[in-house]
Amino acid sequence: MIKMPQSNARFTIVSIFFIALFTALGVRIIYLHTAEKTLITAGRRAFGRVKKLRGSIVTADGDIIASSIRGKRVFLRRGEQLTAQEKTLISNLEPNLRWPEKSDSRQLLIRFLSPEDAKMLMRQPVAKKLEFIPAQERIYFDEAVYAPLCGFTNYENAGAAGVEFGYNKELEGGQGEIIEIDATGRLLLSNDPNMLHAGGDSVKLTINGRLQKLLYQEIDSAVGRYNARGGYGIVMEPHTGKILASVMAGPDAANLLKNPLIADAMEPGSTFKIVTIAAALENGVVTPEDKFFCENGTFEFAGIKINDHDPYGWLSASDIIKFSSNIGASKIGSLTGKHALYKTARDFGFGSPTEVKLPGEARGLLKRIDRWDNHSLLYISFGQEIAATPLQMAQSFAVIANGGVLVKPRILDSVIAANGKKAHKSKTEKIRRAISKKTADTVKEMLFQVMEGGTGERARVPGWEICGKTGTAQKFDTKAGKYSEKTYFSSLGGFFPKNDPRFVIFIALDEPQEYYYGGIVGATAFQRTVKAIIDIYGVPPGGSAAAPQRAKKNET
Template identity: 30%
Template sequence: MKRRKLAKKEPMLTGWRFRTVCGVILFAFVALFARAAWIQVVSPDRLRQEGDMRSLRTTLTSTTRGMIMDRNGEELAVSVPVQAVWADPKQVHAELSLEKGQAWKALADVLGVPHETLMKRVENPRRRFVYLQRQVTPAVAEYIRRLRLPGVHLRPEERRFYPTGEINAHLVGMTNIDGSGIEGIERGFNEWLTAQAGERQVRKDRTGRIIEDLGVVSEAREANHIQLTIDQRIQALAYRSLKRATEYYRATSASLVMIDVKTGEVLAIVNSPSFNPNNRSQYQSFRARNRAVTDTYEPGSTIKPLIVISALENGVVNADSIVDTSPGWMRLGGKRVSDTRNLGPISVQTVLQRSSNMGMARMALQETPEQLLDTLYRFGLGIDSGMGLVGESTGLVPQRRRWSDIERATLSFGYGITVTPLQLAQSYAVLANGGVRYPLSIVKRSQPPVGEQVVPRQHADAVLHMLESVVGPGGTALKAAIPGYRVAGKTGTSRKAIAGGYGSDYVGLFAGMAPVSNPRLAMVVVMNEPQGDKYYGGDVAAPVFAEVMSGALQLLNIRPDAATQEQFQLAGQEANSVPHT
């Protein structure tokens, strides 16, 4: 049977289905268009913020801490580039970095950290940042970079370096590991030396590459350099001499301060023992203090020239007066004041030359306490120097409603009052400069300072020439003489105070200036608690003065002014035949 062929039926579109599909497509298109318009035109901020959070970054511009230099531009503190090693523990675990056992052992070895300690630092996978080592050298950083440990990164930072080491440690100070000053000039002028990093906004892709620089957020502030008044040549000479003397006399500590009497600039300020500021692992705060400005001492006989000026100014004596020291001792309030022997009637110059306590007491008892204290204040004792050094002490100038005779007498030869080596050096600079006091400075000034006449010039000059005899034949400081130069100064030896009185330890001092014909330099040397038979200022401090002052005069090309060489040969022959104080 023959099948009947069926004719093909043409497909037909149902009208309502077609319209429905077109309507749905049109609605979806309108909805998408409306949503896009809403996001991009009406309310674009949220998505813009989301995008910015994923791509915008703020970068810091590199900054360098300011340098510290001496008066001649020699660098005393500089910043050198180093690297910090840090890890992202989450990345370390996510990328199976710990499976590279040998590389982690090599990292521990190069960092000098035990392998177990290193592993503990990255064991928490929730942490995102941990320091492995700070301030590693560029060579170590390059070695670590070649290890290619996932999760271990490097970031640039700075390390403070002190080329002169322990010579300037107490003055310049040091910074902590984050670059903030913690001692000395570094701390006192921290804000001045610190730079402020600038900020720039950039856009980065997912790999961290910068694809767009959007401009500056905040401007960087450059660090400022500091030029000190210190002369590094004199500073090094002073430190070597002081350190050698400290070890030779087995002193607990020692300090030296040198001042330019014409400007008030501090040319040298050193202490012994010192420390190495480049080795922070051995840092101890008690070794870091600048003893020349923080520690105070009873000045002993070095205060006598100031008391003589007070007596001259108040009409108690004249420069050519005779003071009767007979019988060589006296009792005041149950206490005994005496000289080593009865010097009898002597001139004011001889009172200083032979360091007569009796002569000083006779003069002081004819003055009021107010007159004595006023003179000491005008010389800068009992007040801050204004240099801004960390931990500076003002010393102690006693204030009492009632003064006994023994208190006035002992004040005249340096007991009952405390001063810092810096203050004592300033007072001798005033004396050497004809009674003109300049404000002390440790930072180089742009303008010359203005001095103040604090005591009459004729009295200051008279006492200056009296003090020249202390270093000459018959004086107590023959070891302070410098061949070719006229030197003036005063020795001092004071006993250390203890609870209830004075102990058996001493402080040996020498304060002086040179050249006498036109004084340029004033210097103080303090030897704290020297051990052995020699503890007088003329024995332990005067030789240091002579060595350092001689070198400084030559370094500064200051002309010799001594009359004849024979005077110094004669002084040397009599060095062992004079009393000490």
């Protein structure tokens, strides 16, 4: 028997090994190129920060305001360039795409691609040049109706304004994490295997969707009717602080980066007289029957001049509120004194944010008492030299309606966990007693008379007892250094039913044209809002109501 040299045997074994190795690699490459839905790019890996699917924002009656859907964010890989044909393909998915040049870093092509389009693109040969990172897109419903309240998210899908910002932590459900995926989107490395399928909490608001839409229609109509710069509307429960509707309408409403109902403070004008009369009654310096001479419409005192819209003579304190005499209010304020008026205004919430947990809230303006000049007491008594947001004004009417307690407004009903269970339920927060119940009831009666033959009579609804106060505030012209004779902030606030108030309503128009008295420009929207509430909540005629149930020309 002839033995094969040892070196030849080794050569044969090594040759067989390499032939088998290259055969296996060839088969593997052919498989990767031909297997359905899989490309050689599947071996490529990508990293990206991924968050849970952002939770939804919903109304108390179940309307979805905002929700998110999953998809992909598409990047061009580092050092890759696209052919004209590949660009055409991707342009069909993202028409306004700006094509990046070849770069040492990956380049964003498509911020969000729907699951269907992503699946199609991942099957194309161009996919080997791309990275597909899990992403999500926020979708908003009835944007005009909810935009200032709801807010919006930024590029990273984090809340940037409104409810989106105020409750971002709950909606996100966590900070997210860096994950590793392959080109098909399969999760390779993550601390949370369920990251791509988990969701944040949903936020349920106190807003009644049906009322919100009806109120928006009324404010939008009023803005158009009087060619106003903007319009505001709020409905809230005086005893609980729940905001049932909160809208802003106007040419720029949908594009605002803030919520004017909490961010813009205006001089309220005559609606502030509810605080002036409350302070006087609380401190025992006047009674409703006390009479004051209203100077036949013009009052000059210490170098200043105060005018009324009509030449009133003697008026009782009650009639000063009913007919909205600035001169009468200034005299009541003078008797009350600056310390008592300042304290009452503070107790009503003026000069402090409501802390409604929405971003950008203004505190309004209530000057420290040591900064009042010799005329401040007179001016503040009828709503000048003081400023408040629409929400602060609604909150002040709630003090009268609920018997004298300052209640914190709230927009959150509850937080709903991803599993459908309530994770948190908001509660009523009573901040302090602002005035006695006796004082509140006395002012309530005065405000009822405003609607029954006073400056608010255009807004009354026959059969229902409604309380209210009108306001027409001249806006201060900073360039001229004086109050304008052409621009006004006009409002009408109130509540009903009189004997058991369940709903506070505040309506305002910024710079209405031609007509500008609050009792005129705010009347229709106020009246129709009352009727909408009656229909939605089933409020019976008269001055009382059971607890709300789910739906079933010369005036100041």
